[in-house]
Amino acid sequence: MNETAAASASAVGETDSEADGDRTPTGPEPVVVGEGVRKSYGDVVALDGVDIAVEPGEVFGLIGPNGAGKTTLVRALTGTTAAEGDLRVFGVPPRDVDPQRIGLLPQSFGPPERLTATELVDYYGGLYDEARDTESVLRDVGMADDADAWYETLSGGQQRRTCVATAIVNDPDLLFLDEPTTGIDPAGRRSIHRLIERLADGGTTVFLTSHAMDEVERLADRVALLRDGGVVAVGPPDELIAEHGGEPRLEVSLDESAPDAVVEAVAAAVSSARLVESSADGLRIRGVRPEAIGDAVDALDAAGVDFESLAWSVPSLEDVYLRLTGEEYSPRDGGREETDGVEGPPNKGAEAADGGDR
Numbered sequence: 001m002n003e004t005a006a007a008s009a010s011a012v013g014e015t016d017s018e019a020d021g022d023r024t025p026t027g028p029e030p031v032v033v034g035e036g037v038r039k040s041y042g043d044v045v046a047l048d049g050v051d052i053a054v055e056p057g058e059v060f061g062l063i064g065p066n067g068a069g070k071t072t073l074v075r076a077l078t079g080t081t082a083a084e085g086d087l088r089v090f091g092v093p094p095r096d097v098d099p100q101r102i103g104l105l106p107q108s109f110g111p112p113e114r115l116t117a118t119e120l121v122d123y124y125g126g127l128y129d130e131a132r133d134t135e136s137v138l139r140d141v142g143m144a145d146d147a148d149a150w151y152e153t154l155s156g157g158q159q160r161r162t163c164v165a166t167a168i169v170n171d172p173d174l175l176f177l178d179e180p181t182t183g184i185d186p187a188g189r190r191s192i193h194r195l196i197e198r199l200a201d202g203g204t205t206v207f208l209t210s211h212a213m214d215e216v217e218r219l220a221d222r223v224a225l226l227r228d229g230g231v232v233a234v235g236p237p238d239e240l241i242a243e244h245g246g247e248p249r250l251e252v253s254l255d256e257s258a259p260d261a262v263v264e265a266v267a268a269a270v271s272s273a274r275l276v277e278s279s280a281d282g283l284r285i286r287g288v289r290p291e292a293i294g295d296a297v298d299a300l301d302a303a304g305v306d307f308e309s310l311a312w313s314v315p316s317l318e319d320v321y322l323r324l325t326g327e328e329y330s331p332r333d334g335g336r337e338e339t340d341g342v343e344g345p346p347n348k349g350a351e352a353a354d355g356g357d358r
């Protein structure tokens with residue numbers, strides 16, 4: 001039996017004793033609390049003292065590299081695996097929570113394949129005391145047109161959307177989504193994003209794990225970055241970006257690496273440049289403010305450099321992720337951050353350096 005079915009099946013037993021359907025009051029404390037959460041699998045430490053708190057109505061994003069412990073944390077918080085530490089959901093241990101209040105989309109979820117999307121949602125809805133209308137749930141996830149197709153005949157993205165439907169059929173107060181958009185095409189992703197936004201607007205607390213940084217940046221009120229089983233940063237995306245994202249940068253694509261003279265000319269010409277780095281196929285200028293892009297173009301023209309394209313970008317959550325996980329791209333080695341390169345003039349670049357790269 002998969003995790004959702006197991007959680008749902010246990011839900012039936014537990015909610016029978018709460019036949020009046022009363023929901024436990026949330027109280028003043030956060031919806032989800034984990035303090036000093038630890039979990040090991042043999043010698044493998046999956047969670048190494050995680051502290052986490054999710055406020056009511058928040059979309060809380062959990063990011064981190066493969067193996068960081070995200071799924072283990074979701075499983076610990078949903079009572080589908082035991083863990084040490086103080087874990088509370090709606091003020092009680094995860095296994096004691098009224099399952100009617102919780103929705104869980106596990107990372108791996110394989111429902112029976114010879115059921116239609118409608119039959120699947122009906123089935124999971126039947127495990128709860130109260131369930132939403134199946135048709136409206138399938139509409140919410142963009143599956144209305146394929147409602148009568150067998151699960152096994154659906155595309156990967158349609159299957160994932162059907163799985164999302166099974167996780168929201170009980171209209172949960174708290175929804176755990178473990179990589180909900182994996183394998184879903186851009187239009188499908190957008191419909192899931194809109195769904196999450198609608199749920200959050202309606203007061204649902206959403207605990208979202210994802211490798212799609214754009215998705216987390218767009219949806220999450222706060223984000224926690226997990227690395228090696230511990231939280232290394234937590235906060236609203238814009239604050240994390242301001243603190244850890246680095247500076248705006250300009251990428252110049254060339255046929256070949258830029259000669260040192262060009263690197264130096266650009267560094268001298270771009271007022272806000274903090275660092276100019278050459279790579280096998282171009283140039284990266286860090287700390288470029290938008291008004292200085294023209295200076296970079298003029299310097300390249302003056303040096304007779306025929307560039308293929310220019311791309312200016314501001315830091316994103318992806319930059320935070322790459323920096324804090326030590327996976328930041330460097331044009332020189334294709335891997336980790338380097339700090340060499342030609343620095344901008346100290347007098348001109350000082351402002352950028354002050355607020356800039358760490």
Ligand SMILES: Nc1ncnc2c1ncn2[C@@H]1O[C@H](COP(=O)(O)OP(=O)(O)OP(=O)(O)O)[C@@H](O)[C@H]1O
Nearest residue numbers: 041044045046064065066067068069070071072073
């Ligand atoms: N059932 C298990 N038995 C043994 N080791 C496990 C088990 N589940 C997870 N692990 C290990 O615990 C660590 C954390 O795994 P987890 O699946 O929580 O990471 P994750 O952040 O969700 O990774 P991913 O992004 O790849 O889904 C990994 O080293 C993993 O190999």
